[in-house]
Amino acid sequence: MSELSQSSVAALSDGGTLATQIHSFQPRPAQQRLAEAVAHAFEQTDMLLAEAGTGTGKTYAYLVPALLSGLKTIISTGTRALQDQLYHRDLPRVRDALGVGCKTALLKGRANYLCKYRLEQAKGDARFSTREQIAHFQRVVAWSSRTRAGDMAEIEALPEDSPLLPMVTSTNENCLGSECPFWSDCFVVQARQRAQTADIVVVNHHLLLADLALKQEGFGEILPGAQAFVVDEAHQLPELAAQFFGEGLGARSLVELARDTLGECKDVPGALAVLQQPTRELEHVTRALRAAMDSLPTRGTQYRALYDEAVRSAFDALSAALAGLAQALDPLREASPGFETCHARAQDVNARLMRWRVERDFDSEFDAPDDDVRWYELSARGFRLQRTPLDVSGPLRAHRERSRAAWIFTSATLAVAGNFDHITRRLGLEQPQTLLERSPFDWANQALCYLPPNLPEPMSRGYNTALIDALRPVLEASSGRAFVLFASHRALREAAEALRGGPWPLFVQGEAPRPVLLERFRASGDGVLLGAASFREGVDVVGAALSVVVIDKLPFAAPDDPVFEARLDAIRRAGGNPFRDEQLPQAVIALKQGAGRLIRSETDRGVLVLCDPRLLGKSYGRVFLDSLPPLPKTRDVADVQAFFAVVEELGR
Numbered sequence: 001m002s003e004l005s006q007s008s009v010a011a012l013s014d015g016g017t018l019a020t021q022i023h024s025f026q027p028r029p030a031q032q033r034l035a036e037a038v039a040h041a042f043e044q045t046d047m048l049l050a051e052a053g054t055g056t057g058k059t060y061a062y063l064v065p066a067l068l069s070g071l072k073t074i075i076s077t078g079t080r081a082l083q084d085q086l087y088h089r090d091l092p093r094v095r096d097a098l099g100v101g102c103k104t105a106l107l108k109g110r111a112n113y114l115c116k117y118r119l120e121q122a123k124g125d126a127r128f129s130t131r132e133q134i135a136h137f138q139r140v141v142a143w144s145s146r147t148r149a150g151d152m153a154e155i156e157a158l159p160e161d162s163p164l165l166p167m168v169t170s171t172n173e174n175c176l177g178s179e180c181p182f183w184s185d186c187f188v189v190q191a192r193q194r195a196q197t198a199d200i201v202v203v204n205h206h207l208l209l210a211d212l213a214l215k216q217e218g219f220g221e222i223l224p225g226a227q228a229f230v231v232d233e234a235h236q237l238p239e240l241a242a243q244f245f246g247e248g249l250g251a252r253s254l255v256e257l258a259r260d261t262l263g264e265c266k267d268v269p270g271a272l273a274v275l276q277q278p279t280r281e282l283e284h285v286t287r288a289l290r291a292a293m294d295s296l297p298t299r300g301t302q303y304r305a306l307y308d309e310a311v312r313s314a315f316d317a318l319s320a321a322l323a324g325l326a327q328a329l330d331p332l333r334e335a336s337p338g339f340e341t342c343h344a345r346a347q348d349v350n351a352r353l354m355r356w357r358v359e360r361d362f363d364s365e366f367d368a369p370d371d372d373v374r375w376y377e378l379s380a381r382g383f384r385l386q387r388t389p390l391d392v393s394g395p396l397r398a399h400r401e402r403s404r405a406a407w408i409f410t411s412a413t414l415a416v417a418g419n420f421d422h423i424t425r426r427l428g429l430e431q432p433q434t435l436l437e438r439s440p441f442d443w444a445n446q447a448l449c450y451l452p453p454n455l456p457e458p459m460s461r462g463y464n465t466a467l468i469d470a471l472r473p474v475l476e477a478s479s480g481r482a483f484v485l486f487a488s489h490r491a492l493r494e495a496a497e498a499l500r501g502g503p504w505p506l507f508v509q510g511e512a513p514r515p516v517l518l519e520r521f522r523a524s525g526d527g528v529l530l531g532a533a534s535f536r537e538g539v540d541v542v543g544a545a546l547s548v549v550v551i552d553k554l555p556f557a558a559p560d561d562p563v564f565e566a567r568l569d570a571i572r573r574a575g576g577n578p579f580r581d582e583q584l585p586q587a588v589i590a591l592k593q594g595a596g597r598l599i600r601s602e603t604d605r606g607v608l609v610l611c612d613p614r615l616l617g618k619s620y621g622r623v624f625l626d627s628l629p630p631l632p633k634t635r636d637v638a639d640v641q642a643f644f645a646v647v648e649e650l651g652r
Contacts, residue, residue, distance in 0.1 A: 005039040008065040021097035030437040034061035037435045038408055042069045042228050047407045047432040051414040053439030054596050058410055062230045063094045071227040073200050076208040078233030087202040105198035107191050109207045114150040115170040116182040121263045122167045136164050150187025173345045179337035209244040212399040227405050234409035238426040241392040249352045251286050251382035257345050258282040264338035278325040285321045289314040290383055301562045302374035322350040356385045373566035388563045390570050393428030413592040417626040422585035439629050441599050448643045449608045449631040458553045464491050467611050468498045477641040480504030480526035482548035485594045492532050504528045536593040542600045549598040550609040555590035588627045605647050
């Protein structure tokens, strides 16, 4: 065992540094084995792919060798919430315990930082539509004079989806760069400078990928010079990479371009008279395009959209409006840096639109290889057009090789029935070191898996009704305290209707912001939380408030996902088996994510209810069951009732 491996394992052992310095720390053999593997990868500049089941303590397992190694390390997490938790809680705790004097930095994407230029532009803006928005803006203005980091997360009262945020933050497209009058005080520049001089930098996957793809979220890369990368929640990386190595445009960015152009007019005499009509036209044709797409499915391929003559005409009008705006801006480019930026944005967006519209086998300078899929998605008032690569393993591999660094990929859900082939292929890894550490919890005593009998086939009309009937005795036995995951929003709505007015407080995704919903659920003590696919991750409720997790159907990807369908078709054309190679492993990982919400600590006890009869009726059901922790299984609801009777007795 190498010196770094030895010191890392020692720090995490019984009587080691963390045990003596951190009151709540408990030594775990699985954690020590993971730390040893991470340390080895650091020293050998190797690649490690490690699944660490819930309760392993993987965060400390990679933080200890990272801090002891002295290597410049980039740690990437799945979400900004996890990023904040890692940087503000876990990292300082371990650093202080080890007594290591290293410099750390937290770095987010530019949209998380206040832009002083756009804040000034927004003052006196007529776009504020409610008193609440005006109050929030005044709060931002007051905060802007005292903040040191400019991180918008510091303003707790500001909702994550506030329409105010894009007005006071910048994007790569609308940033003025070194031409900005506030350049020397820019919070993004300052955050980048701190990151470039730090030993350990905590980022999220969005920022990591933006840097890898050279999509300048800031000014200059942070990655050159990094000697090690730790990618936590690594199962999310392939899907996010597909977004970043593609390109898109949406209704919101078009409207913002029009309004930003108008906002620049107040400093240039005569500009408003020239630009008012072209900006009005851009907003008008954007709304007209959304109206024309109303007859389309919510999500579909480029071919489906362009097949509609009205939609094709609306696209023509949008392209003409963008060209008209660029033409109107051209003579004003030297009048202000803002007009120069808006002109470049208009040209860039029109080029993206042309690339998206190109039809296959059409001879054009914008034609693209057959390795991507063009698709659209509609929201209530907007749309998104996207080009997405079908395979990101190549670019991911190229960027890793260019870094010449150690790479650690870890998550609680990477393997399928103990096999890493699927994630290895999607990440473009070649013969990585692998480690599979199963959850150390006492599953035989802490949990039970209930497979309700006599349920009809999941696609049958009466399935949801039968599921609720099967669920009621479980909820009665557990006194609520359940999290129910649905494969579709329609099934979620039907269940909410059936359970409303019952003896348990009901919390339904979409009826309140996610953090508010989770906090209310925790506080209720006996609530029932209903969620769809997006709730599979990030629901972390420790204790008796969550004692049941129900999964209504095996989480196979939606059939209306054009990217997924194109990926399956590409596998088929290459001679592979789409179900075996893609659909099944993706669904297994999704099921593991949902099931992982149940047992979050050594003292948690609970029942996992898997309703889909295909688990026992189809041969592939065994792959799902073999990928889960070793829970005892039953088909008798009396065993569920007996389980909770014991739980209640132990709680007295």
